[in-house]
Amino acid sequence: MRRLLFTIVSVIATLGWMRAAQNPQTLRVDVRLVNVVATVADSKGTFVSSLTADDFTLYEDGVAQKIAHFTQDRDVPVSVGIVLDTSGSMTSRIGSATAGITRFIESIHADDDVFIMTFARNVSLVQDFTSDRRKLSRALGSIRIEGGTAFYDGVRHALEKIKEGRHDKKAILVFSDAMDMGSKATLEDVLLNVRRSEVLVYGLGTDQTTYADTSEHVPFTLPTPASAGRGPRNTRPAAGGRGAVASNGVNLKVLNQLSTSSGGQEFLLSGTVMDTGFSRIDAILAQIADEMRSQYTLGYYPSAPDNGQFHSIRVVTRPEYRVRTRAGYQGRE
């Protein structure tokens, strides 16, 4: 009897399987996991790192999404790309930039792997991914100034390179005046790559060195032997305020576009001859290092299928806190 029952069940199961094989049903599961890095700060700008998943609500294209994955990144190692403009405009800043980066590298997580890339006329990988601080420091010491500013090429190459990083969390720090000259890539190419990646981009705008604190003095830069021979410039009254391209020659608009597209941030490294050291660059790099350890990573499976378009992302938390994330992501289909 038991043998008969087993035979009947087996036959039914086999027939069922054969039927299923003859009439396959298409079952499509959208397994796109979208990760969003969220930086939360209070009204004073202090990073908040004590929130839980329940404190966040995440919207894609205005529709609330279920948070499937949540981490607080305090001990999460990061793959970091350092991208340094080595064009002529950086002549007087390269030393303080490399010194600041050296101190930054020494202060970050021991497992963080870092690569160093430079760009001027061409893009060069000065040091491949490594956690060896001595190698990185040596590579920084070998950096030399060149001609040209292939800014977009530099960022695009860095976005490709960072994909090889060992860690899920990835960030790129770009030191440049962002005044591109001679790139093959365009701003649109770079922005598209940023929106498709899950990489944080931090733009550090390095301006021309002014002489002293410009809020207390008339702003000017020191003459050069070449400029001194050219005689006076034409004076033309102009309205005050800060434009997209700052008067100090930094294309902050581009740095801002890259940063907001990725969830990073842009900074202006205003230097003066009267500066006593590298406090400004050190403070900013310390802030970035602190920020990367205070962030949250929120993962979700989008409720709507990917239509290949840009999908906006918005994350909200407790009303007393401000949240910064990437503006969205570019669909692939």
Next chain:
Amino acid sequence: MNSNCSRRRAGHLFILLLVVSVCSLYAQVDDAREAIRNGNYEHAISLLTATLEREPSADAFLYLGIAYAHSKNHERAEATLQEGGAKYPEDPRFHNELAGLYLSQNEVEKARMSLNDALRIGPDNVYAIDLLANIELALRNERAALQTWSRKGGPMISRIMNDGRFLEDSHWTIRRAVAFETDKTLRYRQWRTTERRLLEFGLYNDARLEIRPTPTSGQYHANIMTAFRKNTQLTPNDLVTQLLSWSLTRTFRLNRWDIGGSGLTVNGSFRPSSGRRRGELRILAPVPMAAGLVVEASGLWRAERWNVSEIAMDPSIAPFRFTSTGWRLMLKAIPDYRVEIAGGFEFTKRRTSGDLPESLANRSNSGKLLLEASVLLTDRIHQSRIRAQTFVARKSILGDLNYSGGTLELNNRIPLPKATRSTIESTIKGGTTRGPIPLDEYFVLGADLHSSNLMRGYTAFDKKHRYNTTPMGTHFLLVNTTVDRELRDLRENPSSFFPPLIVKAEAFLDGGKVFDRTGIFRKPELLVSAGAGLRFETRQHALHFVLGRSLRHNASFTGVYIEKRW
């Protein structure tokens, strides 16, 4: 009693109102400063204008001028600062800010005058001293800059840096070259010695000085800015450079600077021209000792066809071949930027083939000791240098010949009035030899890529690329005079690829005479040549494109030559 009391109260009230109104005026200046800090210049201007109407003050004038400057209304800024300066003649800040305003307009001379006005009011005004010195330093007038700082006993160096890094993190050659110390005042002589050594090491296209204040008054960071030379690689840019070098000099070059971070440099060149084939290899090694010691080892191979029939007493001398291989080892020291001493040994193996007079042939090997010294006699507006070279060849030191000789030269550089941007350079040079000298030790007056005795109307080779159509002899006397005018200063943003460069136009007049005690070459006659050209000056070398013509003979030179600058 009551009236006294009420009068006293009214008085107190008046004083209180006065204090409140003064405080409110100060608060308005503070608000305006905050507005400038936030980039809200229009608001700052309206606040300060209102303050000036009610209660003019030095601060209100000053910050109004600064706010106008920020909003790029330079005329109003200048007028406001000048008015403030006139109303408060004891306040040097107006002159300081006027200097900044003029600098922003690239009016350097006016900026200098304003800062000197500030220093007349307050001779110890630190901002004016620092800015004036920094302007001079930025314009690469290191002497003027350091003299300005010396008004207050500075600059006292707190830390020495290289390209913004601490000196300890920099290349060892930079650490070895530095001729000044921390906690001591930096003097011009010490900087020039540092600079001179760095350039002599051959690794750098440029060396500049930056002086940056520290929080401690009178203490400064000295930042040595360097531009490393780029190694030749097969990038498109390098190929373009090679092609350019080939088209100008018909020579292939290969340079490797700072091999493996050792400071070692190898320069190789090869000229394949059939009539004057030449290969050269030079190894330059800075020595990790004080005094800027450099060891230079070089090898030279020549395979040339000579034709001296035009300059010899006997015009029937047929063209012949000359080959030589030589090695040289020199040790050079720069104890001070004014003094350079070098000594070494040179061995040369020669071979000639063809129908030659006995006196020119059969001299195969020579081993000679060399000694060179150069002293900068004056280094103010007028610069002059004396340079001597001697050599002694003896059979006892690997040679077949005993001979000796030397040259002595005096170089002068006199700038003409500043507005002309011109300079006169002159060289008086003489040379003599004793004993039976080999063919290639004769003094040659002419022009070639690396000529030591310039006579720019005579080319060192003929149209068939055969040596030697220029006057030769065992003794000579030469006078070179060149007037140049600066056309373009391209020293901004030097890089490892492009060295800092100044382009000049030049006109020259050369006079010379050669004497030959061996009786092989023509009797002495006065040689005169004149011409003009373009000069591209880097920190160490000058590349000349010239067109020169002999005023006595039917000879001319059109081409390129390179000379080491002093």
